[in-house]
Amino acid sequence: MGRSPCCDKTKVKRGPWSPEEDTILRNHIQNHGTGGNWIALPHKAGLKRCGKSCRLRWLNYLRPDIKLGGFTEEEDDIISSLFVNIGSRWSVIASHLQGRTDNDVKNHWNTKLKKKLSTSHNSTTIKTNNETSISPIQFTSSTFLPKQEVDRYQITNNSVLEYSMKMNYQQESTISNSNSNSFNSNMSSSLQENQGLLHNAFPTRNDYASWCDNGVMDLDGDLLAGDFDFGQVIGEVSNFNYSSQLWL
DNA sequence: AACGCCGCCAACCGCCTGCAA
């Protein structure tokens, strides 16, 4: 029943890894692989470390494809965009960044990006023609669209994806035509900012489709929306339709 | 020079899930 215990934590070394330990672990994995068993690895390699610690050290620091150094603006955008939409699923976010680990991304978010976003005041409040703010919804350069439901995705040729969304926001009455035009104008600039971020996160329509839980491609190439959910829920539901192009 | 504060980040902790026994 069950498996043998992981390790005796009172007998393993803890704390920072020495260069010698790094060398032993690196050489062992390069010569023998992980053997599919991290718990047994330290004993085989001659390390007085817990298997979990070895795994973490390899994945976060010693792997040959690890990308070291600061994050680029593009990477920041991807992280910010994905965080807004899927939350703190660091492993998922890291999978969109070549050579970055979940720990890297998490640390970067907690130490830099979180503050960067919270101090960013270049948000755009949607206003109607009579300059009445549609409170409390705000769009910032780092968020996608709030509370939105995707009605339809359609690929009109090999590279262009058109989508229409049912926009939802908090307002007592439905929008008049004139207000709708104003909203359309304001949304356009907001959408333009966010398209870039979304495009970074999902370079192709297939990237986005695979990310979406219920994304299904039919025989005609139409991407059928199931329970697509962009994540951010701020406003209440009303009626508005918006169309644009995402992947050009 | 000494001290304290603060930011960064490697590493640990604890929980959850999958799966072998």
Place this chain on the structure above:
DNA sequence: CTTGCAGGCGGTTGGCGGCGT
């Protein structure tokens, strides 16, 4: 079906270095 370990993950911590006083 039950048990309990391995692996994976996100949250948190603690040590270190830089900077200001």
